[in-house]
Amino acid sequence: MRQAGRSLPEYRALRKEGSILEAIKKPDISTEITLQPIRRYGVDAAILFSDIVVPVHAIGFGVEIEPGIGPVAADPFRSSDDLKRLRNLNPELDTPYVLDTIKGCIEELEIPLIGFAGGPFTVASYLIEGGPSRSYQKTKALMFSDRKLWDSLMERLTDITIQSLLSQVEAGVSAIQLFDSWAGSLSPSQYESFVFPYSQKVFDILGETGVPRIHFGVGTGELLSLMSDVGADVVGVDWRVPIDTARERIGSRKAVQGNLDPAILGGSWSSIESEIITIMKKIGGKPGHIFNLGHGVTPDVNPDVLLRVVELVHDFRLET
């Protein structure tokens, strides 16, 4: 469960009001935040406390994370001049804190640690839009007006993504996840033409390390077979697609991850339970299913509810 710690009182006590990027830069704090939900929930893997804009922030593009808003670029990506702000990432020099956090977590953990990066498309959308968007209008205007500049931008971000992920694997993560969170804003043909080749390069090169590669986006129903073909070993889905439908689109040779709607965690336990059991029955006890939420945990979720979710999933046995 990504961002599972966000709803914990011990997380808020540690983070206080400070910037999330500043917390990420402190390995002792980031290690503790990574471990907090593990102690509480007893989940089967940990996910690094970090953010998808950390690499572009670290090389000085000019991205900050505004509380309550998300990643914001005061001076968005507009022209080929802005490519100069996207130099290669030298993980040891630019993001040593990420590597130190990974090492600190691994020392403490008895379960796998998942590293991650943002998909080149999703990171590009923040740089171009200057912040979160509903329509991705500026991003698509760039795609559809200056293919060459789009390709140059995606090449830069692909390299940076690979550099970040490889360094995380070297530091010891057991799996990597590519969050192309907003890919679902694209039609299949847009995804195939403007995004697929770049994400494929990321998965290809990471494939050489041998670690499992997870791929995730929101609202990706029509993209699932492409997001599987691009090279992922596991494809995550939100709650919009029934998990058996998702499985068909992803193909039986890949694992599927999901797909409980996090927005229902404020509902009654009986309805949460019923939704979990529905997912488990739909996937039919077949191997290759990683139970997960369909998107991140929202800050106001009751930790006790999350604990019951984990326990129910762990205790679930399909009646045959």
Added chain:
Amino acid sequence: MRQAGRSLPEYRALRKEGSILEAIKKPDISTEITLQPIRRYGVDAAILFSDIVVPVHAIGFGVEIEPGIGPVAADPFRSSDDLKRLRNLNPELDTPYVLDTIKGCIEELEIPLIGFAGGPFTVASYLIEGGPSRSYQKTKALMFSDRKLWDSLMERLTDITIQSLLSQVEAGVSAIQLFDSWAGSLSPSQYESFVFPYSQKVFDILGETGVPRIHFGVGTGELLSLMSDVGADVVGVDWRVPIDTARERIGSRKAVQGNLDPAILGGSWSSIESEIITIMKKIGGKPGHIFNLGHGVTPDVNPDVLLRVVELVHDFRLET
């Protein structure tokens, strides 16, 4: 093309900085705004200038439209007490301006006028969230914690929706559209259980008037067959689903409307042209396709581009 007028200089000159709800209350202004894009673009139908929150605003629930944000309820829907703020709509007394605008438009128009209302779910989401949302967390928490209150709220909104649409048909609109814009945030089972019965009642009762009934939402790929079965004659789709896939899910007995991505209208003409031709070819010149954008026109679109889109669609002939 919904909200096609929003990008016009003559629209901005007329609307100025005032509240959109105040403009809707002035039939001379609303009539003119409805007609402006018809004069410019020569499209085949006009859509009433109004808003989906007009009925709940008119009965005094306490909803305003904040510029740059959208519908906002200062005192959101929380408990059964709030049902009192959702009395029946008396269209002649509560929204006479809507009916006067319809009559004014029909006098001038030589093409059909489409009336509309918000789907009960989408309107409910604004009342519960208090504004636009990404996660619909409060809405889903209500669904999944107090089924009885959810049903009462949906019953109230269903009645109000029907009252509004029937009055629009009586005033002379040639077709109606139900904008359940955010239904795509739901899984198929959530939609079927919490939304379908209410939208079905709207379509059933409107069916008695004999006017064509259009249904639309964003990101509804997995819901298309349900959104067709609910009683619509036409199902609109955004750009995320290829139109031939949408046609399959909707069924061959219904018309399909869509599905050009409005976000690409800032791209080069050659790529816009290519996307339009792809849609036209995919639907294969079959009857029952209403060419449209996959969502509303954004304010910064160049009107000359929209004019070229209309001309290209009108002039298109499938090579056989």
